[in-house]
Amino acid sequence: MMSEKAVDVRKLEEIANRTRINVVKMIARSGIGHLGGSVSIAEILAVLYFHEMRIDPKNPDWEDRDRFVLSKGHGCPALYATFAEVGFIPKDMLMTLHEIDSPLQMHPERGLCPGIEMSTGALGQGLSTAVGMALGARLKGKTFRVYALVGCGECHEGQIWEAAMFAAKNKLDNLVAIIDYNKFALSGRTQEVMPLEPLYDKWVAFGWHVIEANGHSVSQLINALDEARTIKGKPTFIIAHTVKGRNISYIEDTWPSHSVQMTAEQVGSTLAELGCPKEEIKAALAQMKEYK
């Protein structure tokens, strides 16, 4: 079992790294994109889609699937890259990111692309919709679970706390909310923009079971999600401590990493740092030049 788990961890880490590589390529070609908050959620998405969630790659609309709502919708380049890895969409679709008629809009739109459970992008709204899905599962007698990923700046929105109260009141133990706690909003550190601390205590006070984890450690994320499955009568909130711009050395843990335009040099060096093969880097740079 131990060796199987070790293999699993490495596989998930590789998937997360491929997600980062794809996100860089996609944003490089588009010319602009939410890089920092996409790469900070690479491990969370890898663990959810390749370990935790009950999904059928051949049938994205399977009635009994687990649901995932990217409440921080701007992180969707990483979600799209994960969809391509899962097989919901073809890999070459990734390079249409942000094109006017692409299913891969800058914020996710339900119905445009398989796997998108909810239109998000206006921050604060996705968690409420996930709460509705979790309640719907109970009303229908279904066993599927619902996962929502919120941003830290997003928790400035009052609607997050409305959803938190409702989920606790209704004992939605089939709901897990994860925060990508990279501690940055668009304009600076959340501690300066609008402090969230004590975040752990706040969610406990709102009636949730709260777990802290390193959001870049797949094993810690797996353990947190395992623990969430054991909790009855309460929703679970996982504080995933992350780094905005993770593994993109020139923007890591900086606030200008929110929405970026990358130069060819930055794309080349970043992809090389991520271990991307030379031919792929060459192709990415060519696509970048061609599209512009």
Next chain:
Amino acid sequence: MSQRLAPRDVLGQTLTELGQENPNIVVLDADFWPASKIAAFKDRFPDRFIEVGIAEQNMMGIAAGLSTVGFTCFASTLCVFCSRRACDQVTTSIALPRLNVKILALYAGLYVGKNGASHQALEDIAIMRSIANMTVVQPADALETQAVLRFAAEYDGPMYIRVGRDPRPATVPADYKFRLGKALTLRDGKDVTLIACGDTVENTLAAAAALSKKGVEARVINMSSIKPIDEQAIVEAAEETGKIVTVDNHNIIGGLGSAVCEVVSEKMPVRVKRIGVKDIFGKSGTNAQMEERFGLRAQDIEDEVMSFLGN
């Protein structure tokens, strides 16, 4: 239905009937059910009655999420909070993905039981009809309210249903079936067309009766489907009667009158007079005081029409 009944008075019974027919119907409430008169549904189907507290934005999101699992959701509270408060949630979580959520918006326009400006929705039609994928409907009486709810339970997509608080006389026929995008002509006439919806239908009909005594035959149209609007009925009215008067329980900017003008100006330009709230906030007061202050009495409508016709 000859007695005066408030549109809201039939919500509980009608929703309960629909809930019996369809196990996928759920009702969401933001701490307003005693005033919405939907207690019958709450009592009959406690599991399918979802109380969110005073959190309208959250209510819209929860309704959106429930609809993705196969529920037909009626999300209900005051018009002002459905529209002004939860505008972005209605837009992004409901209209953009075109989800099956019916916004049951109560206390239309000026008639809010002395609650005053903070509770008077004079902007909601303008807000809702400018949201893509959204439909906007206001029934004129209790019978039409039942018909609209029956339609809504079958219709797959978002609707904004604006429901009046206070009693109105029956104006639609007993066998009436609501059709989205179809107006109902309540009275025929050749001299002018009066177009109303919801609460203003009553006084508009009374004004038409008074005008008839003065030799002015007014056509009266109940435009309960505000979006999509019945373009054909408007174009025919413009062609056949030459002049149109609209009567809004709403700001004249963006309401029914604006919707009619959009059609007239593009398809069959004729002069239009918009009666309604003239870009000012409401006040506390009785319905009679509202009508007097904002010029919505039958006499006011009659006077405006006579002046508009040059008499």
